[in-house]
Amino acid sequence: VESAGLHLYIGFTRCKLAMCQPSDESESVATQDQQKHDRPSSSKSAAEKKVNVNEDxxxxxxxxxxxxFSSEHPSNSYRGFVNVLIILLLMSNLRIVIQNLYKYGLLINPWHITHLxxxxxxCLAFSLWFYIFxxxxxxxxxxxxxxPIIKILHWxxxxASFVVPWYAIWYFRxxxxxxxxxxxxATTAFMKIVSFFLVCDRLRTEAKSKDKTFKPKLRQLLYFVAAPTLVFSPRYPRTAKIRWGWVLRRICEFIGIWAGIYVVARQYVMPGLQNTLxxxxxxxxxxxxxxxxxIAVPNFLxxxxxxxxxxxxxxNILAELTRFGDRQFYKDWWNSTTLGYFWRTWNLPVHSxxxxxxxxxxxxxxWRKSPASIFIFIISAIFHELIVSIPFWNFKLLxxxxxxxxxPLIELTKCLKGSQTGNVIxxxxxxLGQPLIVLLYARDYAQGLYGPWTDADTKTVGKILNGFQEALGWSIAANLTTVAPPSMPPSTSAVHWKVLDRFYKFMH
Amino acid sequence: VESAGLHLYIGFTRCKLAMCQPSDESESVATQDQQKHDRPSSSKSAAEKKVNVNEDxxxxxxxxxxxxFSSEHPSNSYRGFVNVLIILLLMSNLRIVIQNLYKYGLLINPWHITHLxxxxxxCLAFSLWFYIFxxxxxxxxxxxxxxPIIKILHWxxxxASFVVPWYAIWYFRxxxxxxxxxxxxATTAFMKIVSFFLVCDRLRTEAKSKDKTFKPKLRQLLYFVAAPTLVFSPRYPRTAKIRWGWVLRRICEFIGIWAGIYVVARQYVMPGLQNTLxxxxxxxxxxxxxxxxxIAVPNFLxxxxxxxxxxxxxxNILAELTRFGDRQFYKDWWNSTTLGYFWRTWNLPVHSxxxxxxxxxxxxxxWRKSPASIFIFIISAIFHELIVSIPFWNFKLLxxxxxxxxxPLIELTKCLKGSQTGNVIxxxxxxLGQPLIVLLYARDYAQGLYGPWTDADTKTVGKILNGFQEALGWSIAANLTTVAPPSMPPSTSAVHWKVLDRFYKFMH
Incomplete structure (x- = not known):
């Protein structure tokens, strides 16, 4: 249908009369830059007059x-689609809220707080003051x-400040x-005590070299215990005053958020875990x-x-109450493109x-940088294990x-530095890793399998790997039919099998 | 625990030795601006040397x-959280994909394409050429x-180009x-024919005033029919050549997307509609x-x-094949903050x-701007009704x-111009509006209620409003127990009632 006789006039005079269209100005959340590109400047007064047609x-x-949407367009703003993502996510999950309420009713119970x-x-928490004094x-x-004897006593x-509560929790369950x-x-107390005497040592050595003496004051130690930092220093940057209204608002937020966390855990994570066991x-x-x-969505929440x-x-509440000035407790780990950046930035007090x-x-x-980094990562992993394993009576080093x-993931993602792919990985x-660990702990806790690693564990892993292998081998249909979904009620499973049968036939 | 004896030294010398930390440079997707703020410049060579402690x-x-996260921080980048939203959405829906496959098996059937x-x-589609010639x-x-007789013939x-196919579809179902x-x-043909003779009229009047004559050429009309525009013009901006490779890639995308749309409609929307009836x-x-x-999520997709x-x-494929230069077929309606902006920008060929x-x-x-705008909106609404009602045999003006x-929503959102709230609304x-309309059409189509409005409709609306009123009146529990969820299989409903009973007791 090509009409070859028409002229090629690329660079045609542009939108002379586009001002006649109903004015769209600033009705979009796009950047000013894009708006300029799309819309020629128009004088408002001209739009009121009668407009004539052009030569065409x-x-x-x-x-x-x-x-x-074309890659040739110089400036695209997709800001509105971020709102779409949020709305879609809320809609998907509002549906799950309704389903959950129909299926389980209300599982929450305010008395659960007495667990804490x-x-x-x-008593164990208060006993920590003993080690500090x-x-x-x-x-x-x-x-x-x-x-050297003082050093031994300090260590x-x-x-003891960590091991005694640890043993007590294990012994008394x-x-x-x-x-x-x-x-x-207890970990906080351990780290603060270690930092206290190591920094005091350094300051004493330095004072001695200048023929002075250094003695830490009790109020310095007590301030350090209260302040939101794990590194002792005789002085810190301070703020001028406590903003009490600000503190009150933060405390209300804190209580509200933990009420929300409890609801999500009790109503969504726990039934989800039980169903997956x-x-x-x-x-x-x-x-x-x-x-x-x-589980992953409420777990992430x-x-x-x-x-x-x-x-x-x-x-920040602690910092405000102690007028502590340095509030960089985390960096922008959510923008991490390498796992290393995440581990260095999400918990700055411990990292520092x-x-x-x-x-x-x-x-x-x-020491070189890399082995030193791995070494502090291993210490961190040991503390994570110690904090989680004892209260849950699990000794499988999960x-x-x-x-x-x-x-290895940290090493692998190093080459993705700065890319969106790195951030997604x-x-x-x-x-996905976190809910998996939570699921494994829940399984062991529910079944009383405290470890070490048993035959049952090995079999489960074998079965999962087997299922994964089958799935990879494109035998999805076979896998679906040989492994009966176990949580189906009897009346529906008949229908279910019929559908699967049809599906199986379709695949062959 | 406040230690009042310590000095206030706001404006403490900043991060002199922060370079000792493992280098974080460019491992975040944040803007350069934020990175500069958080990290003082460091010379790489200095980090290699032995570092001494400071005076503290x-x-x-x-x-x-x-x-x-504090509002006091000058520059925040939350880019990483956009990736979180996408991942959460994919995870939520991957779960639904697995559930759907278990419940329904594969519902898709490539032979369905023969419907089209x-x-x-x-035959009806080809008959449109008759009106064009x-x-x-x-x-x-x-x-x-x-x-004037020519004018009557043209109209x-x-x-006829719209009404004849319309009547034929109704008559032959x-x-x-x-x-x-x-x-x-047919609508496209109608609009193109109207534009053709109206613009020809204008050009003839103009030519007459200059003592010339204007006669449209057949190839101009045929080019106009093929080109992706609804407004006739004797000449258009053109591109230099057809990029055949580009066209092929766009065609593959087009086929792939429509295969995806079919799968989503057949596998997710249709069962969802049936379950909601x-x-x-x-x-x-x-x-x-x-x-x-x-339904809303797959419907939106x-x-x-x-x-x-x-x-x-x-x-764009049409434009490339006809070497048509003006490819602004839509503006950034996804950034709309008013409904008016959306309706003016999502479909520029019709809007123009x-x-x-x-x-x-x-x-x-x-005419003033506002009534003229509402008038074109009403015409647009009439065409929407005509296009949807006849094929679905529904005459309820949904x-x-x-x-x-x-x-009214367009008028209401005018005051939200430029705000994120406007975009969310x-x-x-x-x-939400669209899947509701789709649901209502599906209901009428499934039950053969072709309209006009019946008693059954009124009763349904009454029941829904009643349910909504009860829900608003905080009698959620009562509503949940008096209206039994109808799609539950017998064996589970016993458990279900027990849970609801507990829920009911909890609420009182």
């Missing part, structure tokens, strides 16, 4: 312009007692949720993936809300402590293993 | 810095026949999916909402893919035709009503 008999003029206040755990007492011995005290909180506080034993690959994906409430709200007391001393002794699996490893 | 006994220095090729619809013939009568021909395509082509009759509000939300394939791919042949003539005759409901009205 049209009010509107044609112009050579590319489509907006069990007297054994509370001991550290101050041991520090006071300087000048009276031989220095004994510090290690206290409530797991409270137990984890106690162990986090059966396919996990049967090793039916697709049902495990489906269950994992069902808990994780991100937990991060915000602890690393933003809790630490590691750099201060492990990484820097090691590199100053001639947390440790999960973190150590990250080491980082998120996938976090968002 | 620390390797790292503290500095007064706000947290990144039914001979009656194909007639228009050229009528135009040739100028000089031989009295001008009769144009209206051809396949609905093919019928809609035929009616879209029962609660729609029972008027159980929450189940209707749940069903709507379940179809809609956005359909938009892209027609307004970007199809029209409306401006050219309805809006401009009206405003030139002294499409027309749905579009007319937008008029725009998306919600599109993403």
């Amino acid at each position: 008999g049209n009010f509107l003029s044609f112009a050579p312009r590319p489509s907006l 206040g069990k007297s054994d755990n509370v 001991s550290a101050y007492g041991i520090e006071k011995l300087h000048g009276y007692v031989y220095s 004994t005290n510090a290690i 206290t409530d797991p949720s409270g137990g984890i909180i106690v162990l986090v506080f 059966v396919p996990l034993e049967n090793g039916s690959f697709f049902l495990i993936v489906e269950g994992l994906l069902k 808990i994780w991100i809300l937990g991060f915000y409430s602890i690393f933003h709200l809790y630490l 402590w590691m750099v201060e007391h492990v990484y820097m001393p090691l590199t100053n002794r001639g 947390a440790f293993g999960g973190m150590m699996l990250q080491v 980082f998120w996938l490893s976090i968002m | 006994g620390n390797f790292l220095s503290f500095a007064p810095r706000p947290s990144l 090729g039914k001979s009656d619809n194909v 007639s228009a050229y013939g009528i135009e040739k009568l100028h000089g031989y026949v009295y001008s 009769t021909n144009a209206i 051809t396949d609905p999916s093919g019928g809609i395509i035929v009616l879209v082509f 029962v609660p729609l009759e029972n008027g159980s509000f929450f189940l209707i909402v749940e069903g709507l939300l379940k 179809i809609w956005i893919l359909g938009f892209y394939s027609i307004f970007h791919l199809y029209l 035709w409306m401006v050219e042949h309805v809006y401009m003539p009206l405003t030139n005759r002294g 499409a027309f009503g749905g579009m007319m409901l937008q008029v 725009f998306w919600l009205s599109i993403m």
Whole structure:
């Protein structure tokens, strides 16, 4: 239908009369830049007058312009699609909320909060003050007692501050949720005590070289214990005053978020975990993936809300109350393109402590950067394992293993530095790896399999790998029919089998 | 725990030794701007040397810095969270894909494509050429026949080009999916014919005033019919050549996208519609909402893919084949903050035709902008109704009503111009309004209720409104228990009732 006789006039005069169209100005959330490109400048007064047609008999003029989605278009703004993503996500999950309420009713119970206040755990938390005051007492011995003995006393005290609560939680089998909180506080106490005497040592050496003496004051130690940092310093940047209204608002947010976390965990994660335990034993690959994906979304919500409430709200509240000035508790780990960047930036208090007391001393002794980094990562993995394993009575090194699996991933993602692919891989490893670990802990906790690794575990892994292999081998249909979905009620499974049968025939 | 004796030293020297930390440079997808703010410049060579502690006994220095999530932080980049949204959405829906396959098996059938090729619809589509050639013939009568008679002939021909296929589809009840395509082509033919003779009239008047004559050439009309525009012009901006490789890639994309649309419609939308028909009759509000939300996501996917394939791919393929230069077939409607902007920008060929042949003539005759805008909106609503109602044999003015409901919304959203809230409201009205209309059509089509409005309809609406009222009145529990979810199999409903009973007791 090509009409060859028409002239080629690329560069046709552009949109002379486009001002006649109803004015669209600033009705889009696009950048000003794009709007300028799409719309020629128009004088408002001209639009009021009667408009005549152009030489082609049209009010509107044609112009050579590319489509907006085309790569030839110079400036695209897709801001509106971010809102679409949020709405789609909310719609998908609002549906799940309604389904969940129909299926389970309300599972939440405000009395569950008493789990956290069990007297054994509370006593253990308060006992941590003993080690802190001991550290101050041991520090006071300087000048009276031989220095290496003081060092031994300090390390004994510090290690006891973590090991004693750890052993007590294991021995008395206290409530797991409270137990984890106690162990986090115990780890904090351990790190603060170690930092306290190591920095004091440095300052004493420095003071001695200038023929002065250094003695830490008790109020310095107490301020350090209260302040949101793990690295001791005799002085910190401070703010001028406490904004009490600000503190109150942050506390309300904190309480609200934790109420939300509890609801999500009780209503969505726990039933999801229970439903996935059966396919996990049967090793039916697709049902495990489906269950994992069902847990992954609320699990991520808990994780991100937990991060915000602890690393933003809790630490900022502490900082405001202690007028602590340095509030860089995390960097923009959500933009990570390598797993290494994530692990260095999501928890700056611990990372700074590691750099201060492990990484820097090691590199100053001639260690290279890379092994020193891996070394602090291993220490971090050990602490994760210790904090999680004891309250849940699980000795299969799942947390440790999960973190150590990250080491090769950290190396692999190094080549993706700065790319969106790197960011997506980082998120996938976090968002799928974490619910998998949670699922494995839930399985062992529910079945009382405390470890070490048993035959049942090996069989489950074998079944899963087998299912995965079958799936990879394109025998999806065979896999679906040989592994019966176990949670189906009897009446529907007849229909179900019929459908699968049809599906099976279709595939062959 | 406040230690009042410490100095206030806001403005503490900043991060002197931060270079000792493992280098984080360019491992984040954040803007360069933010990275600069967070990280002081560091010389690589310095990091290799042995580093000494500062005067506070620390390797790292503290500095007064706000947290990144805090409103005090000057530059935040949340780019990584956009990836999170995409991943969460894919995970939520991958789960639904697995569930769907387990529940329904494969519903797709490649032979369904033959629906589109039914001979009656194909004949109707080809018959449109008759009206196009007639228009050229009528135009040739100028000089031989009295001008008003030619005008009447032209309008009769144009209206026939739409009404004859419309009547034929109704009379023969051809396949609905093919019928809609035929009616879209018929509408296109109608608009092109009208534009052809109106613009020719203008050019003839103009030529006469210069003592010249104007006669359109057949090849001009044929080029206009093939070109992706609805406004006739004797000349258009053209491109230099056809990029055949580019055309081939766009055609492959087009076929792939429509295969995807078919799968989504057959596998997700149709079962979702069927499942929602029962609660729609029972008027159980929450189940209707749940069903709507379940349809909304695949429905949106179809809609956005359909938009892209027609307004970007199809029209660009046509433009490339006809070397048509003006490819602005849509503007950035996804960034709309008012519904008005959306309706003016999502379909520029039709909008330009409306401006050219309805809006401009009206405003030139002294109409104000606002009534002229509403007038073209009403014409547009009538065409939507005509295109949808006949193939689906539905005469309840649902499409027309749905579009007319937008008029007050357009007025309401005017005050939200430029805001994110406006964009969210725009998306919600599109993403929830559309599946509702689709659901209502499906209901009437499935039950053979062709209209006009019956008692059954009124009762359904009454039940839904009643359910909504109850829900609003906080009697959620009562509503859930009095309206039994109808699609539950017998064996599970016992459990279900037990849970609801517990839920009911909990609420009182």
